[in-house]
Amino acid sequence: MSAREPVLVGGRWQASLDTAGEFRALDPTRAVEVGAAFPISGAQDARAALASACAAAEELAACAPARIAAFLDAYAAAIEADGETLVELAHLETALPARPRLAEVELPRASGQLRQAARAARERSWTQPIIDTAAGLRSHLAPLRKPVLIFGPNNFPFAFNAVAGSDFASAIAARNPVIAKVHPSHPGTSQRLAQLAHRALLDAGLPAQSLQVLYHLDPALGLELAGDARLGALAFTGSRSAGLALKAAADAAGVPAYLELSSVNPVFLLEGALRERGEALAQEFFASCTLGVGQFCTNPGVVVVPRGEAGDAFVAAAAARFDAAPAGTMFSQGVLDHLRAGVAAWRAAGAQPLGGDVAADGEGYRVRPALLGVDAAAFVADRRLQSEAFGPASLAVRVDGIDEALQVAAALEGNLTGTIYGGDSAADDDDWRRLAGALRPRVGRLIDGRMPTGVAVSAAMNHGGPYPSTGHPGFTAVGMPSAIRRFAALHCYDHVRQDALPEELRDRNPGGLSRWIDGGWTLDDIATKTGGTTA
Amino acid sequence: MSAREPVLVGGRWQASLDTAGEFRALDPTRAVEVGAAFPISGAQDARAALASACAAAEELAACAPARIAAFLDAYAAAIEADGETLVELAHLETALPARPRLAEVELPRASGQLRQAARAARERSWTQPIIDTAAGLRSHLAPLRKPVLIFGPNNFPFAFNAVAGSDFASAIAARNPVIAKVHPSHPGTSQRLAQLAHRALLDAGLPAQSLQVLYHLDPALGLELAGDARLGALAFTGSRSAGLALKAAADAAGVPAYLELSSVNPVFLLEGALRERGEALAQEFFASCTLGVGQFCTNPGVVVVPRGEAGDAFVAAAAARFDAAPAGTMFSQGVLDHLRAGVAAWRAAGAQPLGGDVAADGEGYRVRPALLGVDAAAFVADRRLQSEAFGPASLAVRVDGIDEALQVAAALEGNLTGTIYGGDSAADDDDWRRLAGALRPRVGRLIDGRMPTGVAVSAAMNHGGPYPSTGHPGFTAVGMPSAIRRFAALHCYDHVRQDALPEELRDRNPGGLSRWIDGGWTLDDIATKTGGTTA
Known part of the structure; x- marks a missing residue:
């Protein structure tokens, strides 16, 4: 028991509350176990992670975007600083070549993606503010104020990892807590990333409970989590059969599911x-x-x-x-x-x-x-x-x-x-x-006229597609700020007083955010106090 | 049989193919049947409507936005010109006051909403073009190229009617065919609207099959339609129980479902x-x-x-x-x-x-x-x-x-x-x-500080909310161009030649559409041919 690695639940690294077993990474080149023993989490871990993430949701949503951005930037820097160890671990657990793939392609992609998310969190265009001064209505995309449950895939130990990849970066940039169920094929890599993320979270002054990390779950427990109405969204990258089972659970609970399922890419x-x-x-x-x-x-x-x-x-x-x-x-x-x-x-x-x-x-x-x-x-x-x-x-x-x-x-x-x-x-x-x-x-x-395997991290990317390649044809899983919008709720304010509005919907626009006001994009302030006409 | 009103299937008014019975509107003030006999459609009607709508999808998606807008404007004008008859019919079938409610509030709201949709179709901001010149990527929201199935509610015979309301206007503005299952409590009103819509469609040169209209369906048949993967989306306004049953069917087929279910509006x-x-x-x-x-x-x-x-x-x-x-x-x-x-x-x-x-x-x-x-x-x-x-x-x-x-x-x-x-x-x-x-x-x-019953048709409105008030927290059912985005797919073009790009993604931007190019909104053209840098 004591030899098993801890999970990140409740804002701190702690022993699994009710481990349902243990597992180790396998070195794919030899099919032998390597590294530490990680717990297969039981229901107590899963439920504690969800409750803890829910408890952090309001505080995280209220954090200043600059603080979120500082976390994402610091985490990116920490990943780069720890690159050698991360690459070694990931190479051991996945057999992907350390060079160029892991060290020169995927790791910089992951840290660059976090920095893009930081920029997007800071500039806030993902919130798409819309103001109708005559009608007294203001709306924007806002944090879900509920946790996002992320199931990471096996194939990108850094860039799609549930604690470091695009889903993670997007959910955090939208100021939502993350419950990361990392892929059990690379637990050591994921643990190392989670340690860096956890430390960077604390350093940035974000709520410690903003990130929960589990290594392995019985599928039935995964379905229980995915089907819990307290979730804000589900993100999944993996096989079609596992994804569709999770989608069915999430659908039944009214939880939006963003899934990347399968594709033959003709x-x-x-x-x-x-x-x-x-x-x-x-x-x-x-x-x-x-x-x-x-x-x-x-x-x-x-x-x-x-x-x-x-x-x-x-x-x-x-x-x-x-x-x-x-x-x-x-x-x-x-x-x-x-x-x-x-x-x-x-x-x-x-x-x-x-x-x-x-x-x-x-x-x-x-x-x-x-x-x-x-x-x-x-x-x-x-x-x-x-x-x-x-x-x-x-x-x-x-x-x-x-x-x-x-x-x-x-x-x-x-x-x-x-x-x-x-x-x-x-x-x-x-x-x-x-x-x-x-x-x-x-x-x-x-x-x-080019092969599909290059997926640029760009605002204009669509790493998405019609069902059954994904669960919704209107969203991309890669590219900032576009991917962030998956993890947002549309919030409207009807004749709400200035000082009770979120910053991006107030009359004054000191940050120079592009806003759609009375029919067009503008960087301008609104001249009158509320419900009036534009400057 | 011959005395029953026809359905609009396959681009023309025709006798129901396999009516499962008939019904008439009831005058709510007396609880007695009034007006003509309408068919309860059987499986043949439903399946023919879906197949016909699918057949029109590509042609409608390829129509010029100006033509779509012309249709919406003409339909709005036709509704206004026919206002007296429409109000009389709706008053008879719903017992809503002819004045002010139907004639002075709801009918102008419906025609105004269609005109807003026309403007939105013309100006195309709903497509949200994003261009990354360095990465050679261009993306936008595009027609689903699949039909939208709309179930209309009982409570707004004009403004939320499946053949005239916000769902209809949004789906058509995004250039998707509509299968309208109108509410059987006001079949005469819906038929009159559908006749105006059909005529305006033909006059505008849109495909006749862009609109299919059924009056009544066995619930099992509604579920069969909602769960057909050939659908692009489902829109529903009504009771929670009926909506959740349709959502489950759509979810299982991977069809995005936009539902307005129930709300106590505290x-x-x-x-x-x-x-x-x-x-x-x-x-x-x-x-x-x-x-x-x-x-x-x-x-x-x-x-x-x-x-x-x-x-x-x-x-x-x-x-x-x-x-x-x-x-x-x-x-x-x-x-x-x-x-x-x-x-x-x-x-x-x-x-x-x-x-x-x-x-x-x-x-x-x-x-x-x-x-x-x-x-x-x-x-x-x-x-x-x-x-x-x-x-x-x-x-x-x-x-x-x-x-x-x-x-x-x-x-x-x-x-x-x-x-x-x-x-x-x-x-x-x-x-x-x-x-x-x-x-x-x-x-x-x-x-x-105001009661919730006023719902302005505004880009900044959110007529939506978290589950179970709706099926997705990120979208509004009312307000143009916002509501249009429900019926769109994200399409990316990767190094695609200029002349094969949709108009709003080409280098030249003669229409003056706001586009997000290399990190900011601009009305500018792109100077180089493709994959280059911005002007």
Whole structure:
């Protein structure tokens, strides 16, 4: 008992109140336990975390945005200062390369994202103040004043971690307490991040109970938490089955659920593009498929290739790369099993192997990538071919001309991204446009001529999409200040006195916030006291 | 069969495909059938309406905003031109006063709302364009490209009608087809509106299938429609039980549901306000409770009154008004039964009658208003006292000082509005502030010193609130352009060529739309072609 690591509940690190067992991280390269023993939390931990987060909600909502921003900036700096240790831990627990991936890509992305959230918290454009002086009405987006429950994924130990990633940064920037259920595949990394976050919270003078951290929960307990009406929102990144179960619980309690569930991120290659640079595209596609051993939400799981010479050459070139590829190490046995089950489902629906093979390959969770192929008619007819095989497996769908490509597009479920590569010909231009029209309602981000695996942290990003890729088509999970708006409530003030209004809705606007006043954006003050006309 | 009125399905008025029966409007003043026989639609009607609306989605989404605006403006003008007939029909079917309510308040509100939607469609600020030139990303809110299913309520035959109200105007302004399930208590009014809408659609050159109208459906069929993944969104205004059933169906299919369910709209009266103007407040409260025979979503169903002399005087003055009030006519036997059941539930939970009585009173659906009383402890302990008794019944909750008032506030479920009346004293100021803090997370609109029944159609309005008053705390059902955003999907374009971008995301901005470019709002063009820096 005493050897188990503490949880962060009630504003302090303490022994799990009613641990339901323990677990350790596994080194994916050897499939052996490493590091400390972490508790599997029982109902007491979960309930105490929720009650404690609720208790902090009002105080956190009342904190000055500058203080929130100071916390986020300090936390970002602490992550950078602790980078070497964090990278070492994350590498050990995930087998992701320390360099460049963890140290040079993901860690700076995570700290940069926290700094973007800090800026957004400070400048407050996410609150979208709207003032109608004639009607005496003022409204804005405000903190939920309820906790946000975040389930972090396995695939980004820093940038999507429930204690450091976009959901965390967004929820805190909107001044809501966070209950972080981190992913049990990297508990040591998450603990280290949580320690930095907790210290930075205290240093910034934010309520200690603003952050609760649990490492592992029985799924039934996760559903209990997600379905508690005291929650302000649920954020989840992970598998479709787990996400939909949590969504059902949250829906039943009226809790808005923001989920990133699954996506096959179709890539359409047009005839001209293949003729112009088929070999280069094969390399680009292969690299995107196998980046991070395919463990990306935006991994291109489906590539749509015309029949004929250029398409055949592309498929052959890609297949050769899959054949020759070395094995990579996935996060866990569960991820590996899920990948193989996905590929088996494709096979059962008629897909044929083209290159590589996801069979076991040596020690730990090693696996080689695989490319499979199927014809358009089968893809259109059988939904199993759209099941996400999370990992380095992709499906080439062969189409006879643009009409069949359009049928494939029309058959797609909701996805995070959709990509079209066209060449310089007028025919490709025309096909590009028609495909874009078919893809547009089915994807969150429409990409022209590049692979989907790059997700910039930008206000203009949409890391979201139609169901079932996410739970709501109107929001992005990445990009500040946009992602913050998920964790806000619309608050209206009707003829409320100046000194009882939130700062961004008062007549005076000393911070220079853009506000929509009487029909347009302005930085101006309002001249009269209340209910009057604009300056 | 031939005598039944047609439905609007497939772009034209046609006989119901498989009517499951028929019904007629009832004159509420006499409880006798009036007007034509309307079909209760069966599954074929419902499915044909959905398929037809889906077929129009792409074409409507591609329509120029100016054409959408022209339709909305023309429809508004047609409603006004037909005002006399519409008012007569609505008066007959709802028993709402022809004047001032229907002719001078609600009809101009409905046409004004359509014109606001037209302006919003034209100026396009609802699309919230965001451009990051360095990242090559551009995003905006776009049509769902799927139909919006709207269930209209009984209480606003014009301004919330599924073929003319805010949900309709919002969905069309966002260029989504509408499937309108109008309320069967006013089929003639709805048919007349739908005829005007249909004609205006055709005149404006919008796809005829952009609007489908059904009058009545078996609830199971409503659930089937609401749970169809081909829907873009569900909008519902009505009772909590019906709304939650539809929400569950929509949730399971991943369809965003925007619901206005129920609200008791608590009004807190502070000691000083009562001493200064208790008699006037009693009149104000009584008038708000009984406006439209209490059939308002924002009807003040709970008034919180301090114990003591001033509070007693207020309650006595209010009770006398309820006692002396004449009966009013409600919409239907169902509404009347629901009101009585609600009052009976209050009684069962310990509430005592103070004035008036909701017993039957003469011909038709006539009822007198009623005021009941209960103490704070009972209110806090028993959720039945928060059940909405839709109609002219309110509950006075007596509190011992501000601490008990705060307990009542803290016990409240989510509501559309919360009101506090304070006097000029410093004590009231202090109490006002504390109560506002407690109410703020529990209401969508916080009102200072006026009754909640006025809902201005304003961009700064929030006709929304936390669950269970609505299904999502981040959106308003009333006010343009805000309400439009419910029916939009976030679309991102990643390095997409200029001529394949939607107009509002191109470099050139001839329409002078406000766009968030590289961190701030601007009306400017972007100087370079794509992926470059701002002008």
